[in-house]
Amino acid sequence: MRAYTPKSVGSNPCICARVRRGARALTALYDTALAPAGLNVAQFSLLRHIEHLGPIGVRALAESSGHERSTLARTLRPLESAGWIEIRRGADRRTREARLTDTGHATLRQAAPLWKQAQRTADARLDGEHDTLFRLLERLEIPAP
Numbered sequence: 388m389r390a391y392t393p394k395s396v397g398s399n400p401c402i403c404a405r406v407r408r409g410a411r412a413l414t415a416l417y418d419t420a421l422a423p424a425g426l427n428v429a430q431f432s433l434l435r436h437i438e439h440l441g442p443i444g445v446r447a448l449a450e451s452s453g454h455e456r457s458t459l460a461r462t463l464r465p466l467e468s469a470g471w472i473e474i475r476r477g478a479d480r481r482t483r484e485a486r487l488t489d490t491g492h493a494t495l496r497q498a499a500p501l502w503k504q505a506q507r508t509a510d511a512r513l514d515g516e517h518d519t520l521f522r523l524l525e526r527l528e529i530p531a532p
Contacts, residue, residue, distance in 0.1 A: 420505035424498035442486035
């Protein structure tokens with residue numbers, strides 16, 4: 388069965404459609420790999436982010452992870468419900484701070500080898516050219532003038 392290729396305008400295929408389709412396939416690869424740990428790749432990434440930054444204000448977490456605050460709040464709720472993170476009032480009563488719990492650390496230890504296997508699979512699919520992919524994606528992340 389041939390893969391569907393989005394219709395193009397003229398001779399150029401839609402870059403956005405191809406990148407989104409690739410991103411969905413890559414997300415599915417990682418989600419499947421991480422499922423035994425009870426995580427999806429978005430949750431895993433946020434937990435790792437919180438782990439590396441230590442207790443962090445929710446606003447700072449949104450900025451550093453590239454999330455909009457409302458999107459981040461929706462993503463953090465299930466992490467808190469699962470007991471993987473705690474969200475507490477920060478030093479300033481108006482701020483909230485996220486921190487990894489012991490259960491969150493244990494979940495990350497369980498998920499790490501699953502994530503590494505997904506990384507190896509993705510790298511193999513890219514024939515080891517992930518650095519090229521990263522450089523190209525970085526160009527797309529540059530804000531338009």
